Amino acid sequence: MALIVQKYGGASLATPEKMLFVADRIIKEKNKGNQMVVVVSAPGDTTDNLIEFAEKLAKEPDSRELDMLMATGEQQSIALMSMALIEKGYKAKSFTGMQLGIMTDTKHTKARILDIKGAGKIKQALKDGYICIVAGFQGMTQDEQVTTLGRGGSDLTAVALATAIKADVCEFLKDVPGVMTTNPEICKEAKKIDFLSYDEMLELSSGGAQVLYNRSVEFAKNYGVVLHVRGTFTDKTGTIIKKEDSGMEKTVVSGITYNKKEAKITIKGVPDRPGIASYIFNKIADGDVNVDMIIQNVSDKGMTDISFTVFRKDLGKAKKLLDPIVKKIDAKGYFVDENIGKVSAVGVGMRTHTGIASAMFKALAEKKINILMISTSEIKISVVVLEDQVEDAVRALHAAFKLGKKKASAE
């Protein structure tokens, strides 16, 4: 008997058949005696279709009205899911963000949750035997305006709600059985990870594993909400994400992630004087371009090269910013390399184990994979390699850290 928040994404709600499947999935947990609160996204492509319609009316649709529009998708899901459950003989009740008093700030299309005033309504409905179906992604301002929470908004709703009602666990139902050691599509040895700390999950996500949005994981970390990423199509336990505790196995490396979405920019011949890096990266941040890795080579005759990676989709913006920067700082110029990928190994055990980096470099060297950039954090080591070597690198590291079999540290 537990109080469970479950979250289902739009893909699993795209058709009546899928909705009915999810309804049965919810009922399965309910029948075990659990109290169920379910957060749903908009069905299938609903939100995209609405935005497409809006963009035929306005080049940049008004953000207040865009929120008013987008919030309808989740409202459809909650109504449909509740009907399905009621038809199957269960008590179910839908709640919009407004009805639940999910209070946010006024930043339309990317609002932040401030409070859930109506958590008591959920508690009461649960007590009355209802399965509660809650619209993800949406909230309201003090002023009763409809807001939406931006990317990963429904995940965030689930975690915030789990916090507000003190749920035992917040489950994310996926079409994979849990968080995997790496992408099974490129490494058939990949297997499900049983436990992760919040920090590992954050590093895996930002490394490229699109499982949970970082906003939700950070929220869960702050409030100690236990997360459970599990398969929609299986009853088996998936990946539990919770606070690192002494009882938790200190896995040296939990998973290998990668992405091919970044490009490397190198500014050549930067005069090596204090404040230059600060100047460059402030300008770039002001231009709304996210920088991931930054490398500065040692100075040679008062000159240095600075390399960094940005998302390829931001390259156009970045180039526009760089021309005046290069001129201003009197550098020699810059060049862009798009044919790169980033591969990362993540694990809390790195805090206490040494030699992970060298094991990583050795494994890559054995496969003749050249490392273009290196960046490390407390629990992650990332390398940039040529794009066409990314998958080989992932397989090499997955094998080197024995992730496919029994977990162990690399020797």
Add this chain to the structure above:
Amino acid sequence: MALIVQKYGGASLATPEKMLFVADRIIKEKNKGNQMVVVVSAPGDTTDNLIEFAEKLAKEPDSRELDMLMATGEQQSIALMSMALIEKGYKAKSFTGMQLGIMTDTKHTKARILDIKGAGKIKQALKDGYICIVAGFQGMTQDEQVTTLGRGGSDLTAVALATAIKADVCEFLKDVPGVMTTNPEICKEAKKIDFLSYDEMLELSSGGAQVLYNRSVEFAKNYGVVLHVRGTFTDKTGTIIKKEDSGMEKTVVSGITYNKKEAKITIKGVPDRPGIASYIFNKIADGDVNVDMIIQNVSDKGMTDISFTVFRKDLGKAKKLLDPIVKKIDAKGYFVDENIGKVSAVGVGMRTHTGIASAMFKALAEKKINILMISTSEIKISVVVLEDQVEDAVRALHAAFKLGKKKASAE
């Protein structure tokens, strides 16, 4: 300078192109210096598609959840229309039924409006220069549940809102230039009616002219809201519907309506004793079948025939009710005639002019159209004729009462 409520139906909001056209139509009135409040229905087939989805999940979807679902269509319209207006450089703001405090009773899918608490919000927004876009068809209960108003709900929202904010006029934008003397498709002489009283509009609607729903007209009548049925694609004045006053031309016959949706049922050999008719029609009403016209022939040897009309779609239900009724009252049996149609002449002038009925019967006789049933009210005369003579009857009456040319009473 007037305070205008306009209402647009779903057909005129079905595509981005149509939305943009309507936006321009609204702007045209705004640019004349008017304050504009616009009530919109759901775009195109949105509501039907949602219901179709729902019916794949549940045979009879829960009515609370159905309201939650259906209300999303109008919410989409208000957001999209507001965006379109903002894009065109105007201040616009959308309001859901909940945001406006359109309070209803708790009868889901057919709620009645009790009050509009947030009328002040509209007044304030108008004062601030906004065009207000309001979701039709929806409201909320005291308990913050979403409700919908049933058929013609958006029309009703418009009239109720016009009442609450004391609008000068409530306009219904249509793909016809106004209320017509009869259906132009079957009578090319048909022309627009300039003025109608509420009662005439009610009789025309119930006679078959699908222009406005009677609920809205009754509401308007009760609160003295001036209605204006006009064309979306023209600037010309349409049909003004208002209180009959001394200055209003007393048109003897304003229009000819018809429908082919009814069937005639005759119960043969009904024992002629007090309470029999009451018994029959109470039973039928209890069975949720609407009866329109009722005729009882004179008694012959203590027996009489009772004929009445019901909508053909209710025939199945009616037949099930009739078998036990016939048995119980000891009548001889019943028969059904589906090949009939009803033709009505409507006009307030009938109150003071005599001879309208006989002029009507004469016009039909001249065309050799046999009258099967007759029913009269203060301002309407209806006849039932054979279905294949309905259109001839309409044309004959339209000509007899000179509706195509200058309005005049029949001689």
